[in-house]
Amino acid sequence: MTTRPRASTEEVYARVRADVLGGVYAPGERLKSTPLCETYGASVSVIRETLSRLTEQGLVESEPRIGFRVRQVSVDDLRHLTSARIDVESLALRYAIERGDMNWESEVVAAHHRMERTPMLTADAPPRVSDEWETAHSGFHGALLEGAQNPWLLGIATTLRDAGEFYRRWSQVHEPGRDVAGEHREILEATLARDADRAVRALAQHYQHTADILERALAERDVAQNS
Amino acid sequence: MTTRPRASTEEVYARVRADVLGGVYAPGERLKSTPLCETYGASVSVIRETLSRLTEQGLVESEPRIGFRVRQVSVDDLRHLTSARIDVESLALRYAIERGDMNWESEVVAAHHRMERTPMLTADAPPRVSDEWETAHSGFHGALLEGAQNPWLLGIATTLRDAGEFYRRWSQVHEPGRDVAGEHREILEATLARDADRAVRALAQHYQHTADILERALAERDVAQNS
DNA sequence: AAACAAGAGATATTCGAAAATCTCTGAATA
DNA sequence: TATTCAGAGATTTTCGAATATCTCTTGTTT
Numbered sequence: 099m100t101t102r103p104r105a106s107t108e109e110v111y112a113r114v115r116a117d118v119l120g121g122v123y124a125p126g127e128r129l130k131s132t133p134l135c136e137t138y139g140a141s142v143s144v145i146r147e148t149l150s151r152l153t154e155q156g157l158v159e160s161e162p163r164i165g166f167r168v169r170q171v172s173v174d175d176l177r178h179l180t181s182a183r184i185d186v187e188s189l190a191l192r193y194a195i196e197r198g199d200m201n202w203e204s205e206v207v208a209a210h211h212r213m214e215r216t217p218m219l220t221a222d223a224p225p226r227v228s229d230e231w232e233t234a235h236s237g238f239h240g241a242l243l244e245g246a247q248n249p250w251l252l253g254i255a256t257t258l259r260d261a262g263e264f265y266r267r268w269s270q271v272h273e274p275g276r277d278v279a280g281e282h283r284e285i286l287e288a289t290l291a292r293d294a295d296r297a298v299r300a301l302a303q304h305y306q307h308t309a310d311i312l313e314r315a316l317a318e319r320d321v322a323q324n325s
Numbered sequence: 326m327t328t329r330p331r332a333s334t335e336e337v338y339a340r341v342r343a344d345v346l347g348g349v350y351a352p353g354e355r356l357k358s359t360p361l362c363e364t365y366g367a368s369v370s371v372i373r374e375t376l377s378r379l380t381e382q383g384l385v386e387s388e389p390r391i392g393f394r395v396r397q398v399s400v401d402d403l404r405h406l407t408s409a410r411i412d413v414e415s416l417a418l419r420y421a422i423e424r425g426d427m428n429w430e431s432e433v434v435a436a437h438h439r440m441e442r443t444p445m446l447t448a449d450a451p452p453r454v455s456d457e458w459e460t461a462h463s464g465f466h467g468a469l470l471e472g473a474q475n476p477w478l479l480g481i482a483t484t485l486r487d488a489g490e491f492y493r494r495w496s497q498v499h500e501p502g503r504d505v506a507g508e509h510r511e512i513l514e515a516t517l518a519r520d521a522d523r524a525v526r527a528l529a530q531h532y533q534h535t536a537d538i539l540e541r542a543l544a545e546r547d548v549a550q551n552s
Numbered sequence: 553a554a555a556c557a558a559g560a561g562a563t564a565t566t567c568g569a570a571a572a573t574c575t576c577t578g579a580a581t582a
Numbered sequence: 583t584a585t586t587c588a589g590a591g592a593t594t595t596t597c598g599a600a601t602a603t604c605t606c607t608t609g610t611t612t
Binding site: 106107140141142143144163164165 | 565566567568572573574
């Protein structure tokens with residue numbers, strides 16, 4: 099089995115994207131081509147293509163003739179994003195609960211299990227949310243919506259999730275008292291019980307809770323910056 | 326007042342995008358760089374950047390190392406698209422009706438007036454839907470959603486609208502008996518009356534009606550191709 | 553005849569230099 | 583002192599040639 103070598107552009111694109119999403123660059127930070135070329139070992143065309151793709155996704159902002167920068171964050175934007183995300187994912191979850199078959203259910207259960215068995219925090223000091231858990235978490239929410247069987251809806255949900263990821267990774271907050279596992283269990287149970295109202299309520303609360311924590315962190319950061 | 330000369334990339338991008346959306350290239354048609362370079366008078370990097378941006382939007386499909394092609398269409402895809410579009414726009418319209426201020430109302434009325442006063446069909450034989458009307462039509466639906474004041478939601482709606490535009494322009498069907506103006510008036514009236522349920526119902530019917538016509542045209546085209 | 557291999561041509565991709573544009577500094581002017 | 587201007591340096595943008603890859607034809611082998 100030969101592993102077809104990926105096109106360089108694809109690889110560089112994936113790495114830059116992961117780095118932007120992973121908080122390697124600060125919101126609003128300029129992304130100059132020359133340094134990026136060195137960092138990722140690619141030529142200016144490849145970097146440029148990557149950045150314009152990310153711009154199209156809203157992860158990067160571009161001003162023609164001036165340059166690219168990581169997208170800005172703000173409390174207002176976070177609120178809009180959260181609202182849109184809750185609305186769209188609720189929609190998709192309802193479809194999934196209505197239409198999802200046994201195979202979908204199994205995938206959801208599997209994804210949930212994977213997430214539960216992945217350690218959430220790293221051994222660092224202070225502890226960070228581990229990349230593995232983030233992936234598993236994303237996988238669980240993705241699996242839930244998969245049942246809606248509408249590629250357009252899924253695509254939209256993914257875009258919004260990525261934008262949310264950006265906020266989350268950047269702030270790297272975590273609330274000690276929060277029972278995230280419990281929130282997920284509630285979503286899972288309601289979904290398997292095919293109780294759409296209850297599942298959607300749980301999902302919305304889950305996202306709203308996260309957003310509230312992020313918003314507080316964001317506000318604190320702004321205060322710190324202005325002083 | 327100096328008109329800042331747009332970056333060439335931006336101009337080429339806009340032209341290619343308009344052409345893809347406008348049905349100049351058939352769904353599934355390959356978009357080879359060399360011919361495109363000549364057509365638009367740009368170098369391969371500029372064309373490539375344009376195509377990868379359009380790929381990110383879902384208007385163009387790309388297979389690494391093989392090339393770009395105009396996105397495929399299918400009855401299934403149209404159904405998914407329509408469903409997502411109705412759901413998302415309904416959401417946005419509800420917010421708009423709930424939150425929109427007097428200024429928004431005025432914009433909606435203005436956009437509607439503009440559309441009503443623009444001739445829908447060209448003088449060609451057979452008559453086509455005029456570009457001016459398409460623009461005005463798009464403007465009306467855009468103005469409606471503007472009141473939701475959520476950039477994320479608006480962005481999503483725009484993406485879906487563009488994809489729909491692609492289907493519409495490509496098939497260029499029009500139903501002689503259909504009272505499009507009446508459908509729009511109903512949406513407008515219900516919106517101004519702040520009757521969300523009625524407005525959303527009218528909007529959904531409007532899109533579903535269009536989709537049904539397109540679906541029929543699409544099915545006929547497939548039959549014609551397979552024979 | 554079918555399957556495979558080699559090679560020519562077509563095409564996508566990558567590169568780095570050339571050109572265009574922007575930004576910032578410091579001197580000249582009002 | 584504030585404003586304007588010129589120019590050096592930094593940066594983005596564009597270009598077309600060089601390279602890598604794919605595709606299709608033709609010929610060879612089984």
